[in-house]
Amino acid sequence: xxxxxxxxxxxxxxxxxxxxxATGAFAQDKTKIGFVYVGPVGDGGWTYEHDKGRLAVEExxxxxxxxxxxxxxxxxxxxxRVMTQMALDGADMIFTTSFGFMDPxxxxxxxxxxxKFEHATGYKRADNVSTYSARFYEGRAIQGHIAGKMxxxxxxxxxxxxxxxxxxxxxxxxxxxxRKVNPDVEFKIVWAYTWFDPAKEADAxxxxxxxGADVVLQHTDSTAPxxxxxxxxNVVTFGQASDMSQYAPFPRVSSIIDDWAxxxxxxVQAVKDxxxxxxxxxxxxxxxxxxxxxITDAVPADVREEALALKASLxxxxxxxxxxxxxxxxxxxxxxxxxxxxxxxxxxxxxxVEGIMxxxxx
Amino acid sequence: xxxxxxxxxxxxxxxxVAATPLIFAAIGEMVVEKTGVLNLxxxxxxxxxAICGFATAVETGSPLLGFAAAAVGxxxxxxxxxxxxQVMLANQVASGLAxxxxxxxxxxxxxxxxxxxxxxxxxxxxxGPLADIPYFGPIFLSHDIIVYLGIALVTAVWAxxxxxxxxxxxxxxxxxxxxxxxxxxxVKRVRTLAIMFGGACAGVGGAYISLIRVPQWTEGMTxxxxxxxxxxxxxxxxxxxxxxxxAYLFGGLVQLQLNLQGAGVAIPVEYLAMSPYVITIxxxxxxxxxxxxxxxxxxxxxxxxx
Numbered sequence: 001x002x003x004x005x006x007x008x009x010x011x012x013x014x015x016x017x018x019x020x021x022a023t024g025a026f027a028q029d030k031t032k033i034g035f036v037y038v039g040p041v042g043d044g045g046w047t048y049e050h051d052k053g054r055l056a057v058e059e060x061x062x063x064x065x066x067x068x069x070x071x072x073x074x075x076x077x078x079x080x081r082v083m084t085q086m087a088l089d090g091a092d093m094i095f096t097t098s099f100g101f102m103d104p105x106x107x108x109x110x111x112x113x114x115x116k117f118e119h120a121t122g123y124k125r126a127d128n129v130s131t132y133s134a135r136f137y138e139g140r141a142i143q144g145h146i147a148g149k150m151x152x153x154x155x156x157x158x159x160x161x162x163x164x165x166x167x168x169x170x171x172x173x174x175x176x177x178x179r180k181v182n183p184d185v186e187f188k189i190v191w192a193y194t195w196f197d198p199a200k201e202a203d204a205x206x207x208x209x210x211x212g213a214d215v216v217l218q219h220t221d222s223t224a225p226x227x228x229x230x231x232x233x234n235v236v237t238f239g240q241a242s243d244m245s246q247y248a249p250f251p252r253v254s255s256i257i258d259d260w261a262x263x264x265x266x267x268v269q270a271v272k273d274x275x276x277x278x279x280x281x282x283x284x285x286x287x288x289x290x291x292x293x294x295i296t297d298a299v300p301a302d303v304r305e306e307a308l309a310l311k312a313s314l315x316x317x318x319x320x321x322x323x324x325x326x327x328x329x330x331x332x333x334x335x336x337x338x339x340x341x342x343x344x345x346x347x348x349x350x351x352x353v354e355g356i357m358x359x360x361x362x
Numbered sequence: 363x364x365x366x367x368x369x370x371x372x373x374x375x376x377x378x379v380a381a382t383p384l385i386f387a388a389i390g391e392m393v394v395e396k397t398g399v400l401n402l403x404x405x406x407x408x409x410x411x412a413i414c415g416f417a418t419a420v421e422t423g424s425p426l427l428g429f430a431a432a433a434v435g436x437x438x439x440x441x442x443x444x445x446x447x448q449v450m451l452a453n454q455v456a457s458g459l460a461x462x463x464x465x466x467x468x469x470x471x472x473x474x475x476x477x478x479x480x481x482x483x484x485x486x487x488x489x490g491p492l493a494d495i496p497y498f499g500p501i502f503l504s505h506d507i508i509v510y511l512g513i514a515l516v517t518a519v520w521a522x523x524x525x526x527x528x529x530x531x532x533x534x535x536x537x538x539x540x541x542x543x544x545x546x547x548x549v550k551r552v553r554t555l556a557i558m559f560g561g562a563c564a565g566v567g568g569a570y571i572s573l574i575r576v577p578q579w580t581e582g583m584t585x586x587x588x589x590x591x592x593x594x595x596x597x598x599x600x601x602x603x604x605x606x607x608x609a610y611l612f613g614g615l616v617q618l619q620l621n622l623q624g625a626g627v628a629i630p631v632e633y634l635a636m637s638p639y640v641i642t643i644x645x646x647x648x649x650x651x652x653x654x655x656x657x658x659x660x661x662x663x664x665x666x667x668x
Contacts, residue, residue, distance in 0.1 A: 040477055040580070040581070042477030042478045043477070043478065043580075044478040048478075072581075157624070188624045189623075190624050191623065196580070197580075198576045198578040199571060199575065199580075199583050199585055200585075202576045202577075202578070203380075203575075203616065203617075204620055206376070207376075207617070207620040207621055207623075207624050208624055210368075210369055210372040210373065210376065210621075211368060211621070211624045211625070212369070222578065222580070223478065223578065224576055224578050227480065227576070227577060227578060231483075246480065361630075
């Protein structure tokens with residue numbers, strides 16, 4: 001599989017290279033922007049939304065920008081090669097859109113100080129590397145609330161991708177808010193060790209459903225778990241990263257939608273204006289980076305009202321998804337009454353909160 | 363840890379779904395190897411079947427037509443292998459590997475516009491009141507028609523190989539192609555037909571993944587099942603019913619790993635992922651100490667002049 005992905009990436013890159021050589025000669029003032037994707041643009045989730053952001057950039061700036069992308073790039077050394085090629089190819093700015101691209105981005109950025117890099121969901125920055133992410137955990141809080149209210153078996157399944165802070169934060173946030181409305185609720189967590197593998201994701205969803213889960217949350221990028229839930233008939237799901245509305249109104253009852261377009265447009269503008277600096281952006285519902293997809297009629301009206309109220313309080317900052325009193329899984333205090341978690345703690349979160357069973361794989 | 367949360371009925375029923383792609387791919391490959399041809403292109407033929415079946419099912423709305431198209435797709439791709447090894451007398455190992463890589467690439471190309479599309483569903487076979495028998499019903503009688511076809515196919519292959527003249531010819535060609543040739547059997551024709559049969563079976567196995575088990579299309583989605591099928595044929599020492607047993611064992615290991623995770627037992631995924639191959643290696647070592655059960659001409663190139 002790796003081989004074909006590589007081959008495909010190479011092929012795409014070759015085409016991109018050829019195209020740029022053809023146009024580059026007489027269009028020097030065009031800003032060239034590269035995107036490195038972890039999945040295919042048609043995944044219907046994470047990468048799909050990033051590509052929508054790319055298309056929005058194209059639409060906004062018209063002929064004054066040129067974008068190229070390489071999809072299905074494996075996290076790790078291979079991505080470094082893809083980024084290097086893009087930089088050599090004359091890209092002024094490169095967006096690398098997966099956590100696993102973090103070290104490769106830093107490495108390549110050191111070699112090309114004039115190219116601006118933007119890395120999604122990571123925490124390492126440099127003079128020409130910015131990071132950006134969205135506060136998905138705010139959306140998870142709303143999912144947890146709806147899940148806790150709607151589950152009848154009191155078992156909520158959760159498909160994790162990799163045990164990294166971003167995913168663990170989501171699990172904790174969903175769990176805290178599910179427990180808040182339903183003290184009997186339990187989480188079953190299966191790690192798929194992939195961002196995008198419909199076969200594995202479908203298997204994981206089926207197993208969770210077989211073990212009694214009647215709500216399945218996913219932190220992987222394909223719609224396969226939605227299909228598995230639809231097959232099972234009475235299982236609630238939420239769209240991840242994208243609306244996944246083709247599974248609405250049921251099993252998909254709501255979703256977290258990543259909206260990268262405004263951020264991408266503003267950052268490209270900064271490069272064009274020469275005002276770009278290395279920043280760390282972490283926006284949530286309030287700033288519009290995290291959207292909550294339509295809550296369908298399958299959710300009882302009162303639950304929907306509560307969920308929307310929760311969304312409003314998260315958006316205006318009057319409520320934080322991690323508000324004490326909270327303990328860590330081992331019972332040690334995490335947050336005191338009324339205290340909220342700071343961003344540094346959230347960014348490096350590597351523990352479950354009290355009540356979640358199981359261990360985080362190392 | 364909470365093992366009681368694993369529902370044994372659904373767990374065992376899950377075996378059938380996980381094992382079916384393996385059964386098809388492995389039984390087809392077993393017939394191919396019985397005629398003395400080693401086709402390492404199973405993975406490539408499976409993925410071709412997966413996309414041909416998926417595309418046809420989506421376009422026509424009929425999953426069964428999809429499976430038929432998958433069989434055709436797998437068989438057509440296998441013809442390439444037959445041409446290389448039977449006509450051009452190319453090395454079988456190299457040709458098989460090339461077939462896998464080619465199939466993965468070609469299927470990714472064909473599947474470009476099918477990513478994220480929902481295929482039509484194939485319903486379960488209706489057994490009426492029988493399906494309500496406790497335990498027995500949900501485990502054995504709650505599947506789609508392809509699961510039963512797979513078991514029927516294994517039985518048919520076993521019977522043909524053991525009792526029929528066709529089976530005798532197949533085995534003769536595989537055990538000693540020179541002798542078979544001297545007896546007047548068309549070695550190349552027999553092998554080409556067997557290769558096509560293997561391709562068709564692998565194609566159906568692949569389509570089972572894209573149409574029923576997942577059901578979705580994504581490139582490279584067979585994810586090594588073709589290789590497990592190859593290991594399975596050796597594991598089964600070229601016997602039909604051992605293929606069936608092995609498929610349940612290997613398919614069950616995948617189910618087991620996810621179920622254990624759900625129940626809170628953390629076993630590193632890698633152990634169970636490599637276990638089919640470890641088991642196969644152990645069986646191979648064991649077999650080699652007893653006697654050689656592989657078909658005598660396996661992997662050797664046949665030329666009528668030699």
